[in-house]
Each structure stands twice: as structure tokens, then as C-alpha cells.
Amino acid sequence: MHHIPRNKLKQSTEEVAKFLLGKILRSDLGKKSVSGRIVETEAYLPSRDSACHANKYRTRRTEVMFGEAGTAYVYPIHAKHCFNIVTEQLGKGCAVLIRALEPITGIETMQARRNLDDIKRLTTGPGCLCQALGIDKNQTGIDLCDEQSPVRICDPAEELEFQIGTSVRIGVTSAKKRKLRFFVLGNSFVSGSKKLNTAS
DNA sequence: AACGGGATGGTT
DNA sequence: ACCATCCCGTTG
Numbered sequence: 384m385h386h387i388p389r390n391k392l393k394q395s396t397e398e399v400a401k402f403l404l405g406k407i408l409r410s411d412l413g414k415k416s417v418s419g420r421i422v423e424t425e426a427y428l429p430s431r432d433s434a435c436h437a438n439k440y441r442t443r444r445t446e447v448m449f450g451e452a453g454t455a456y457v458y459p460i461h462a463k464h465c466f467n468i469v470t471e472q473l474g475k476g477c478a479v480l481i482r483a484l485e486p487i488t489g490i491e492t493m494q495a496r497r498n499l500d501d502i503k504r505l506t507t508g509p510g511c512l513c514q515a516l517g518i519d520k521n522q523t524g525i526d527l528c529d530e531q532s533p534v535r536i537c538d539p540a541e542e543l544e545f546q547i548g549t550s551v552r553i554g555v556t557s558a559k560k561r562k563l564r565f566f567v568l569g570n571s572f573v574s575g576s577k578k579l580n581t582a583s
Numbered sequence: 584a585a586c587g588g589g590a591t592g593g594t595t
Numbered sequence: 596a597c598c599a600t601c602c603c604g605t606t607g
Contacts, residue, residue: 425590434590444603461591462600480590510591520602554590 387536389528392452396470399452400426400479400565401547403468407537408484412517417489419506419515420539421481423566423573425552427467429477434558437476448476453528453536457520463510464519468527468536482553482564483507485572486515508574545570550579 387406392399401424409418427435436458437448447456448469456467456478467478484506486493493505493515506512513519518534527535546568551560553575566573566580573580 427590436590440604442604458590459602460589462602463591465590467590482590508592552590556589 385538386528386530387453387538389451389453392468392470392528393472394470396426396428396477396479397563399468399470400424400563403479403481403536404547404565404567405539405543405545407487407539408481408512408516409535409537410516410518411533412522415489415492415517417492417516418487418537419484419512420487421483421536422485422570423481423483423564423575425480425482425565426563427478427480428563429471429475432477432558434552434555435477437478441476445476447524448478449474450524451526453526455522455525455527455534457513457518457523459520461510464513465509466513466516466518466522480509481512482509483566483572483574484512484515485570503571507572546583548573548580548583550575550582553579 403421403424406421432438436445454469467480469478471477486505497515506515525532548566548568549562550564552564
């Protein structure tokens with residue numbers, strides 16, 4: 384299982400959001416190894432996107448968004464965390480939010496961290512998957528392309544065929560309604576309503 | 584120091 | 596539809 388080359392993450396944020404579907408997100412935090420298949424993402428664009436944190440302000444919190452593609456941007460919200468992957472060229476200020484995984488390995492560890500047995504809800508939703516992987520804001524700034532990193536993105540052992548669904552981004556009210564959310568069509572670990580998830 | 588708004592998620 | 600919860604940027 385090989386890590387993703389950084390070049391792939393330097394493309395346009397929308398392209399990266401689609402590219403990341405089907406890839407593996409792995410965490411070795413806390414001496415536990417867990418992984419899942421990325422099934423839902425959202426693009427936060429470098430310009431004219433009022434929902435993108437970096438577009439609104441460049442502060443200590445958002446500074447890593449202006450760094451190398453493949454850097455982790457983790458921020459807290461509503462007592463939970465959201466995990467993002469920085470995209471495009473240095474200084475752009477954009478990222479892809481990972482919204483849902485299909486659990487693959489380390490399911491018992493994830494169940495313990497989530498204090499929840501139900502596999503269907505283990506890693507569905509950005510806050511839930513962070514908790515399942517042991518990710519919090521301490522992981523902001525780490526390099527997801529480095530094989531030595533405790534959190535990284537890898538190619539799947541087996542490439543599966545799937546169609547990509549699109550919709551507006553979930554929970555975003557400030558930006559115009561472009562379809563910047565992408566998901567594996569028909570996958571039961573995707574978050575959001577039936578109405579959003581049948582749109583293509 | 585105080586205030587208010589979320590890229591949430593679980594409950595009513 | 597409601598709201599618990601808490602961090603962070605803004606304002607005073």
C-alpha cells in the first residue's frame with residue numbers, strides 16, 4: 384500500500400476532492416493502526432469562496448492552509464474536529480475536507496474511541512471520523528504524504544469502480560450554492576440526506 | 584474580558 | 596427543528 388505522491392494534491396482543489404475518493408486514510412496515532420476508504424469530500428477553494436477559512440482570514444489557525452499540498456489542516460468546531468488536506472500551490476490557501484470513510488481496519492479501536500458499536504456511524508461525518516482515527520488539532524501541520532507520518536493517505540489495495548455524486552456542501556450557508564461536495568454514489572457510509580445523495 | 588458564530592451531531 | 600458545547604476571531 385503506497386502513499387500518494389504530493390503532485391497529485393497540487394491540482395485544482397475540485398480535482399483533488401474527486402481524486403481522493405476511494406483512497407485510504409490511515410492513522411497510527413496512539414500506537415493503534417486504523418484505516419478507512421474515503422467516500423465523501425468537499426472542496427474549499429482558494430478564491431471567491433467565502434466558506435473557505437483561508438479566504439476569510441490568515442491567522443495562526445489557518446496558516447497551514449497556505450503551506451505545502453498534503454499538509455493536514457485540522458480545526459475544532461462545536462467541540463469536535465474537522466480534518467482537511469491542503470491542496471494546490473504554496474500560498475493559495477485551500478483544502479479538501481474529508482467528510483466520511485468506510486471503515487477497513489482497526490474497527491475495534493475505532494469503536495472504543497467512538498464509544499459506539501454501530502459500524503454504520505463509526506466514521507460517517509467529519510467530526511466522527513476524526514474521533515475514530517484519534518485526530519485532533521495536534522495533528523494540524525503534519526505531512527500526509529510522508530510514509531513516516533502517523534496519519535497518511537495511501538492507494539487502496541484494490542481499485543474499485545464507482546460513480547461520483549455531487550451536491551452543495553453540507554452546513555455551508557455563507558457561500559453560493561456551487562456543487563463542491565463529492566461522494567461515492569450509493570455508498571452507505573456517506574453522510575447527509577437521501578435527497579442530497581441521489582443528486583449527481 | 585466579553586461576545587457570537589460556526590465546514591457538528593445527537594435528540595425531539 | 597432544537598441545542599449542547601467550545602474554540603477562535605473580533606470588538607470594546
